[in-house]
Amino acid sequence: MEFITNLYQHNPIVAIVLGLIIIVAIVSIVRGLLKLALTLAIVAIIAVVFFGVNPQQILNTGKEVTQEATNYYKSSLKPIVDKELGSATYTEQKDGSYVVKTASLSIKGKKNDGTVTIAYKDKSTTVNASLLGENFKKFVESHTQQ
Secondary structure, X not given: OHHHHHHHHHOHHHHHHHHHHHHHHHHHHHHHHHHHHHHHHHXXXXXXXXXXXXXXXXXXXXXXXXXXXXXXXXXXXXXXXXXXXXXOEEEEOOOOEEEEEOOOEEEEEEOOOOEEEEEEXXXXXXXXXXXXXXXXXXXXXXXXXX
C-alpha cells in the first residue's frame, strides 16, 4: 500500500491517468447496466401497453424462470452428486474451505456457508448447497468432524 501512495505522490501524472482509467471503466459498466435495465423496462412497458399483459404476469414469469432453473439443478446435479459421492475425495484447506472432487465434478465450499461452487468441465456456477441434497451435506459433515 505504501508503494502505491509513494507512486502517486512522486508521479502525479501516473495518478491522474490511472484515476481516469478507473473512472472510465466504472462509467462504462454503469452505462451498460443502465442500458440493460432500460431495455428490459421498455420491453415490459410494451408488453403491458400493447399486448395487454398483466404486470403481475411479468413478475410471475420471472419467478417461474427462477423455479425452473432450480428444478433443473435438482434433477440434473443431485443424481450425479449422489452417484459419485461414494468415490469422492474431500480436501480441507487451512482457511476452512473444502473441495470435494468426484469423477466429473469439483465442488468448492466453505464451512457454515450456504453456497458452493460447482465446476463441471470448463464451466462453474455457484448454487445453494441445499440443492445438492442431504447425502452431500452428510458427506461434508462426516469429513469436517475428523
